[in-house]
Amino acid sequence: MSGHRVGIVAISIFLVVSAYSANPFLDASDDKPVSAKFRGTEWGDNIQQEKMLLTARVVTSRIAKMQWGAIFKIEFVDVKSRAPQPRKIxxxxxxxxxxxxxxxxxxxxxxxxxxxxxxxxxxxFEPGDIYGITSGSFDHEDGLWKTTITLKGDLCVYTRAATARGPMAIDSNVRQ
Structure with a gap:
């Protein structure tokens, strides 16, 4: 193999290995779980109040790392709510x-x-499964739902709204 081919193969391998740069909204330097406190509201047919306080600890664990990305498990533990039936997330x-x-x-x-x-x-990836982006914006409509993902400064804003059944929307913001 000529020196020229060795150089091209080496550059190709380097580009493949370094192709995954960390996602600024979801990344981990190792596989150790990281936790954070979460406060929010829950609602539903079995809740008498319009909204009820919900607290939990959110644990994020990287469970696989590939050349092109990583897979994360996100779980809610120590869930506390005043709802009549405890919620399992x-x-x-x-x-x-x-x-x-x-x-x-x-x-x-x-x-x-x-x-x-x-x-x-x-x-x-199926467009309906996309929950975050790192540049530009993303819009997807699927039956009764319209999803919009935008960036506002260091926030990735995910909004999913019903298109045919009134003003129900789910907003989620993730900061870098």
């Missing part, structure tokens, strides 16, 4: 690439994590 799994945060929307999460961990490139 299942963990969510997200794929973070350098430009997207995407819900890992699979029935068998362990199998999906193994498959993605062995992949050399990110999968194609």
């Amino acid at each position: 299942e963990p969510d799994y997200f794929i973070a690439t350098n430009d997207r945060i995407v819900l890992l929307n699979e029935e068998n999460i362990p199998t999906a994590i193994n498959r993605l961990s062995e992949s050399h490139r990110p999968p194609e």
Whole structure:
């Protein structure tokens, strides 16, 4: 192999290995869980009040790292609420690439994590599973829902609103 080909192969390997730059909204330097206190409100058909205070500890753990991104588990623990029936919040799994945060929307999460961990490139993402961006803006309409993701300074703002059933909206802000 000529010196020229060795150089091209070395540069190609370097570009593949360094292709994933950290997502500014979801990243971890290692696999140690990180927790933060969360305060919010919950509502629903079985809650008499319009809104009820909910507190929890949110634990974020990186569970897989690939050349092109990482997979994170986000779970709510120590959930406290005055609701008549305590709420159980299942963990969510997200794929973070350098430009997207995407819900890992699979029935068998362990199998999906193994498959993605062995992949050399990110999968194609369904537009309805995108929850965060690092540049520009994102709009997606799917049946009764319209999703808009925008950046405002160091905030990524996710808004999902019902298009046909009145003024119901879900807002989520993530700061860098």
